[in-house]
Amino acid sequence: MSKIFSISKPLDMHLHLRDNDMLNLVGPLTSNTFCGAIIMPNLVPPVTTKEAVVAYKNRIKQACGNDTFEPYMTLFFQNYSREFLEDVKDEITAIKLYPAGITTNSETGVSSMDIETLRPTLQAMSDLGIILCIHGETNGFVMDREAEFMPIYESIASNFPNLKIIMEHITTKSAVEMLDKYPNLYATITLHHLLITLDDVVGGMLKPHLFCKPIAKRYEDRAALLNVALGANPKVCFGSDSAPHPKNKKESCGCAAGVFTAPIALQVLTELFEKHNCLDNLQKFVSDNAINIYGINPPSKTITLEKADFKVPSSYKNDTETVVPMYANEVIKWSLVN
Amino acid sequence: MSKIFSISKPLDMHLHLRDNDMLNLVGPLTSNTFCGAIIMPNLVPPVTTKEAVVAYKNRIKQACGNDTFEPYMTLFFQNYSREFLEDVKDEITAIKLYPAGITTNSETGVSSMDIETLRPTLQAMSDLGIILCIHGETNGFVMDREAEFMPIYESIASNFPNLKIIMEHITTKSAVEMLDKYPNLYATITLHHLLITLDDVVGGMLKPHLFCKPIAKRYEDRAALLNVALGANPKVCFGSDSAPHPKNKKESCGCAAGVFTAPIALQVLTELFEKHNCLDNLQKFVSDNAINIYGINPPSKTITLEKADFKVPSSYKNDTETVVPMYANEVIKWSLVN
Numbered sequence: 001m002s003k004i005f006s007i008s009k010p011l012d013m014h015l016h017l018r019d020n021d022m023l024n025l026v027g028p029l030t031s032n033t034f035c036g037a038i039i040m041p042n043l044v045p046p047v048t049t050k051e052a053v054v055a056y057k058n059r060i061k062q063a064c065g066n067d068t069f070e071p072y073m074t075l076f077f078q079n080y081s082r083e084f085l086e087d088v089k090d091e092i093t094a095i096k097l098y099p100a101g102i103t104t105n106s107e108t109g110v111s112s113m114d115i116e117t118l119r120p121t122l123q124a125m126s127d128l129g130i131i132l133c134i135h136g137e138t139n140g141f142v143m144d145r146e147a148e149f150m151p152i153y154e155s156i157a158s159n160f161p162n163l164k165i166i167m168e169h170i171t172t173k174s175a176v177e178m179l180d181k182y183p184n185l186y187a188t189i190t191l192h193h194l195l196i197t198l199d200d201v202v203g204g205m206l207k208p209h210l211f212c213k214p215i216a217k218r219y220e221d222r223a224a225l226l227n228v229a230l231g232a233n234p235k236v237c238f239g240s241d242s243a244p245h246p247k248n249k250k251e252s253c254g255c256a257a258g259v260f261t262a263p264i265a266l267q268v269l270t271e272l273f274e275k276h277n278c279l280d281n282l283q284k285f286v287s288d289n290a291i292n293i294y295g296i297n298p299p300s301k302t303i304t305l306e307k308a309d310f311k312v313p314s315s316y317k318n319d320t321e322t323v324v325p326m327y328a329n330e331v332i333k334w335s336l337v338n
Numbered sequence: 339m340s341k342i343f344s345i346s347k348p349l350d351m352h353l354h355l356r357d358n359d360m361l362n363l364v365g366p367l368t369s370n371t372f373c374g375a376i377i378m379p380n381l382v383p384p385v386t387t388k389e390a391v392v393a394y395k396n397r398i399k400q401a402c403g404n405d406t407f408e409p410y411m412t413l414f415f416q417n418y419s420r421e422f423l424e425d426v427k428d429e430i431t432a433i434k435l436y437p438a439g440i441t442t443n444s445e446t447g448v449s450s451m452d453i454e455t456l457r458p459t460l461q462a463m464s465d466l467g468i469i470l471c472i473h474g475e476t477n478g479f480v481m482d483r484e485a486e487f488m489p490i491y492e493s494i495a496s497n498f499p500n501l502k503i504i505m506e507h508i509t510t511k512s513a514v515e516m517l518d519k520y521p522n523l524y525a526t527i528t529l530h531h532l533l534i535t536l537d538d539v540v541g542g543m544l545k546p547h548l549f550c551k552p553i554a555k556r557y558e559d560r561a562a563l564l565n566v567a568l569g570a571n572p573k574v575c576f577g578s579d580s581a582p583h584p585k586n587k588k589e590s591c592g593c594a595a596g597v598f599t600a601p602i603a604l605q606v607l608t609e610l611f612e613k614h615n616c617l618d619n620l621q622k623f624v625s626d627n628a629i630n631i632y633g634i635n636p637p638s639k640t641i642t643l644e645k646a647d648f649k650v651p652s653s654y655k656n657d658t659e660t661v662v663p664m665y666a667n668e669v670i671k672w673s674l675v676n
Contacts, residue, residue, distance in 0.1 A: 141556060142541040143481070202540065203480040206549045206593040215540055218479060251591050253662075255544040324591075 003307035004337070005274075007283055009298050010266055011290045012037040014133075014168055014188045014239025016104075016258070017071075019043055019056070021320040023063045026244045029263040029316060031069035033336065035301035038072045038133070038239065038294075041096055042105040046076035050088045057091070068301045072294070074133060077110060079117070082124040093294060094131035094166070102137050102145075103213040104243065104256055109135075113152045115159055122156065126163035131294060132156070133166045136175070137214055143198070146214050147174040157182035164293070169193065169241045171214045173224035179235045186293050188239025189229050191268055192259045192326060197222050208250050209324055212243070213257040230276050232284035237293060240265045247315060247322040261326045264312055267334040268327070270305050274334075303336065310335040341645035342675070343612075345621055347636050348604055349628045350375040352471075352506055352526045352577025354442075354596070355409075357381055357394070359658040361401045364582045367601040367654060369407035371674065373639035376410045376471070376577065376632075379434055380443040384414035388426045395429070406639045410632070412471065415448060417455070420462040431632060432469035432504070440475050440483075441551040442581065442594055447473075451490045453497055460494065464501035469632060470494070471504040474513070475552055481536070484552050485512040495520035502631070507531065507579045509552045511562035517573045524631050526577025527567050529606055530597045530664060535560050546588050547662055550581070551595040568614050570622035575631060578603045585653060585660040599664045602650055605672040606665070608643050612672075641674065648673040 015030060015037040017023050030037055039060060041047035047056055053073045060071040075088065077097035098109030110118070125132055136153060137145035153175075157165055167175055167187040178185055196216045201207055210216070228236050242265065243258025250256065261268070266286070273282040291298065312327040353368060353375040355361050368375055377398060379385035385394055391411045398409040413426065415435035436447030448456070463470055474491060475483035491513075495503055505513055505525040516523055534554045539545055548554070566574050580603065581596025588594065599606070604624070611620040629636065650665040 141535070142537050143556075197479070199480050202549060202553055206544070206546055206595070208544055208546070208591060208593075211540060211544045218481075251589070253546060253589050255546075257544070 004304060005270055005279060005306075005334075006302055006304045007266070007286060008302050009035045009287045009291070009300065010303055011035065011238070011287050011298060012240045012242070012262075012265065013166075013237050013290050013294070014038055014040065014190070014241045015262070016040045016042070016241070016243045017060055017063075018244060019059065021318060022244055022323075023059060025316060025318045025321045026242075026260075026262055026323065027060060027063035028065065030242070031064035033266045033303055035068055036070035036072055036296070036298040038093060039074060041074045041076040042098065044105050046105065046108055047074070048076050048078055050091055053088065053091045068299045070298055072296065076108070077121070079121050080124070082120075085121075085124045085128055085130060089128050089130060092130065093296065094133045095125060096133040096135070096168075098135045099137065099139070102135055102139065104258060106135070115155050119159075122160050122163060126160045131164045131166060133168050135169075136167050142215050143217065146170070146172045150174050150178055153178055153185060154182070157185050160184070166293075169214060169239060170225065171217050172221045176224040176228055179228065179233065185235070187236045188241075189225055189236055190239060190241045190259070191261050191265050192216070193222065194226055194229055194272060195268075208255040209326065209328070210259060211255060211257055212241070212259045226276070229285055230273060230278040230281060232281035232289065234284070234289055234292065236285070237290035238269065238286045244323040247324050250324060259326050260323050263316065263325055264327055264332060266303060267305060267310065267332055267336065270334045271332060305334045306337050307333060308335045309333060342642060343608055343617060343645075343672070344640055344642045345604070345624060346640050347373045347625045347629070347638065348641055349373065349576070349625050349636060350578045350580070350600075350603065351504075351575050351628050351632070352376055352378065352528070352579045353600070354378045354380070354579070354581045355398055355401075356582060357397065359656060360582055360661075361397060363654060363656045363659045364580075364598075364600055364661065365398060365401035366403065368580070369402035371604045371641055373406055374408035374410055374634070374636040376431060377412060379412045379414040380436065382443055384443065384446055385412070386414050386416055388429060391426065391429045406637045408636055410634065414446070415459070417459050418462070420458075423459075423462045423466055423468060427466050427468060430468065431634065432471045433463060434471040434473070434506075436473045437475065437477070440473055440477065442596060444473070453493050457497075460498050460501060464498045469502045469504060471506050473506050480553050481555065484508070484510045488512050488516055491516055491523060492520070495523050498522070504631075507552065507577060508563065509555050510559045514562040514566055517566065517571065523573070525574045526579075527563055527574055528577060528579045528597070529599050529603050530554070531560065532564055532567055532610060533606075546593040547664065547666070548597060549593060549595055550579070550597045564614070567623055568611060568616040568619060570619035570627065572622070572627055572630065574623070575628035576607065576624045582661040585662050588662060597664050598661050601654065601663050602665055602670060604641060605643060605648065605670055605674065608672045609670060643672045644675050645671060646673045647671060
């Protein structure tokens with residue numbers, strides 16, 4: 001009889017669902033396994049109004065089509081007034097800050113990380129208990145961008161000690177080391193950054209489906225991420241950063257950044273934690289820590305997996321969209337039990 | 339009247355011409371501007387016999403179709419006997435050593451860089467005056483592979499002081515610094531490594547046509563390369579490493595490494611040296627230094643360029659092959675005068 005493993009209320013604390021046909025394709029692939037997710041606001045145009053948040057949440061609920069999935073909504077960071085934030089507060093869990101131009105659809109992001117420019121909005125967020133999620137990269141050399149951003153995390157964390165700050169999709173030893181320095185700094189970690197290094201992207205043949213921002217780093221960086229993830233450090237939680245791009249945009253000149261992991265994330269996390277003899281910690285990494293950090297109360301849902309080979313499809317598609325998942329055409333060792 | 343610049347006997351000391359239809363397509367694009375080139379032996383199967391060298395040279399001459407282009411032939415490094423090397427000596431200029439599996443068609447390369455294993459062949463090469471060209475990368479982390487190879491260069495250079503060793507397509511400050519340490523160490527430098535860093539490959543959108551081995555490195559590495567190239571350091575010369583791959587193999591999942599620069603190399607080098615006010619040094623970098631290092635006597639040929647915009651074609655093609663050049667669809671500032 002095959003090995004069975006169950007997990008309660010799995011959460012994905014960093015998710016891109018896009019919109020329209022792509023949302024309809026990828027939404028159910030997340031809601032099938034997760035009971036909730038932090039939804040990124042980098043649509044075109046970005047989500048910056050209460051109306052846009054509510055309407056997008058409704059479209060997500062419709063696409064996901066079940067009551068056991070809660071989309072935790074975010075706004076795209078701008079300098080918002082306190083009045084606006086008071087009004088929108090109950091509709092959102094966090095606000096996501098992108099430095100301008102740093103990743104997909106971030107062109108209208110923050111052009112200066114000057115703390116005084118950001119202060120009124122950050123102070124209001126702190127007062128109202130709205131979490132700040134940050135894509136922490138400078139516009140420096142691609143391998144240094146995250147490490148160079150650390151002083152900015154330090155500045156925000158020390159200036160706003162009551163503001164909860166999530167370092168999104170951390171990829172470096174530098175970021176892991178920050179976790180111990182400030183009580184209000186937390187982090188999400190993706191599946192793919194626990195698995196790959198730059199070698200997997202450009203070390204052999206070029207692998208566009210593993211090309212992401214922040215770029216995968218060095219082995220010592222991956223080791224630092226694995227250490228806090230497998231150990232279920234209470235300041236980190238799972239955020240897939242699953243980022244669907246149309247197949248033809250990934251497999252062409254000028255391919256966009258993003259790894260699409262939604263349909264295989266929970267299974268591969270199980271495989272990874274089992275391999276490292278840390279399966280007991282997965283519940284914390286993929287759920288409990290997030291519930292504590294974000295103070296949320298997600299819908300009840302238990303997912304059962306069995307240790308049985310699953311061949312990952314070459315793609316997922318509907319009438320208009322085709323997306324290639326990580327491990328396309330490969331065999332993973334755990335399957336969902338329906 | 340537009341500015342005119344002439345260059346005598348331009349040489350490309352590291353060139354991939356492939357074979358058959360691809361050779362017929364790309365050969366003339368090099369022989370049109372260069373009077374000679376060191377021809378890489380990594381065909382499938384690799385060039386390892388006298389017959390193969392002679393036959394390949396004849397196919398190249400036929401493809402290039404003119405008397406003002408000399409293919410300087412190389413053998414694919416193996417442990418060859420002294421008798422064989424004596425016999426083949428007049429047909430080759432150098433032997434190219436690839437660590438196994440390090441780049442395109444290098445699977446049958448050297449599996450151990452142990453100096454004692456290589457000694458008989460290297461000693462015979464040294465005695466016979468055959469130049470050793472090396473693709474100097476370990477199988478370590480992609481950004482460290484060349485720097486990690488430096489002790490191997492040091493070992494060969496010090497064990498065989500009369501063997502001329504070419505560090506091919508160097509990409510790092512570490513390699514540049516080696517030039518001053520051993521009188522018998524030289525280097526080729528590509529066009530693309532004088533122009534790009536890793537940021538150009540993966541820092542924005544993914545650029546498969548700029549994906550190459552060794553991978554482009556950091557800004558300080560590029561600065562070190564520019565310093566010795568623009569200064570026409572007598573120990574370095576131009577080697578394009580122009581590496582044509584079919585368009586569909588470059589623009590797909592698992593794209594092969596290589597930048598195709600043959601048709602635009604001399605023009606863009608002119609633009610680069612002019613921009614840095616070093617145009618007077620280009621003759622040395624692209625010809626004189628190579629003639630001195632390799633002790634060759636290339637065919638007479640003078641190429642004249644004018645400062646006039648040239649729109650680089652989107653691709654070069656014949657009935658069966660299509661190759662995308664660097665700067666496809668972009669405008670470069672110098673043109674060939676026919």
